[in-house]
Amino acid sequence: MPTHPPARSPRPPHRPLIRPPARRQMDRREFLAWLGIGAGGIAAGGGLVWVLIHLLARRANDRLLAALATEAAATAQATPQPELPSPPIVARAAWGALPPDHTAPNENGFYDPETNPEGWRAYLPPLDGVYTTVVIHHAAFYEGDDLATLREIDRLHREDRGWADIAYHYLIGKGGAIYEGRPINVRGTHTAGYNTGTVGVCLLGNFMTEYPTEAALRATLDLLVWLAADLGLTHLAGHREFNPDTECPGTFLFPYLDVFAAAAGLARGTAGYIKPPEQ
Numbered sequence: 001m002p003t004h005p006p007a008r009s010p011r012p013p014h015r016p017l018i019r020p021p022a023r024r025q026m027d028r029r030e031f032l033a034w035l036g037i038g039a040g041g042i043a044a045g046g047g048l049v050w051v052l053i054h055l056l057a058r059r060a061n062d063r064l065l066a067a068l069a070t071e072a073a074a075t076a077q078a079t080p081q082p083e084l085p086s087p088p089i090v091a092r093a094a095w096g097a098l099p100p101d102h103t104a105p106n107e108n109g110f111y112d113p114e115t116n117p118e119g120w121r122a123y124l125p126p127l128d129g130v131y132t133t134v135v136i137h138h139a140a141f142y143e144g145d146d147l148a149t150l151r152e153i154d155r156l157h158r159e160d161r162g163w164a165d166i167a168y169h170y171l172i173g174k175g176g177a178i179y180e181g182r183p184i185n186v187r188g189t190h191t192a193g194y195n196t197g198t199v200g201v202c203l204l205g206n207f208m209t210e211y212p213t214e215a216a217l218r219a220t221l222d223l224l225v226w227l228a229a230d231l232g233l234t235h236l237a238g239h240r241e242f243n244p245d246t247e248c249p250g251t252f253l254f255p256y257l258d259v260f261a262a263a264a265g266l267a268r269g270t271a272g273y274i275k276p277p278e279q
């Protein structure tokens, strides 16, 4: 009697011919070492990307600086100085500046050369007999957008510094908007010891850690060319040149001060500072 061959179970089609060695669990020490290598690799990779991004940003900034310097030289030669129109300026009310507070502790009441020399000082016209120097600042922070940053500066100057109003006369946004700060006929509070007769212009951002935008730089150029002509300015300085204990206006903005001065036909530095006569 023929016997049936024993039924075979079908061979699994995927059965490997060579079995992999059994996996051994990493022990705790090996796992930590592996984790360390992984984290080190990620950190090294991240570091490389960071270096690359910063090299590219620096190269773009160097090119922009060179291009604006060339344009500035041409502007200085081509611009007929008087009769320049004002660039568009966003008025105080449009960004939510509060009215001046004349009870502020550090700018209390109104100026009087004898009794209240630090008070709110509105210059008598003409202003081109008052101002000689424009001082460039940075905000040293940026909070979300221009308007939020402006309101925070306004708040800091009133509540923390005890001033009657925002310190600067003009502020420049990252997209190139020019904002009206303290009215231009009133003395600012932006440069300790040198506020009388200086215009304060502040670019929003922290230029110790970031480059200024091209839009902000171009807006600043437009503003300064106009201000220099309108107010008869002679000099341009960075805040740290007057007050060496500050980093303002930041290492990444500082090289542009030469460009601003060249475009506006101004000398660089603090030597033109003259306190206007008491009125």
Ligand SMILES: [Zn+2]
Pocket: 136, 137, 138, 190, 239, 246, 248, 249
């Ligand atoms: Zn400053």
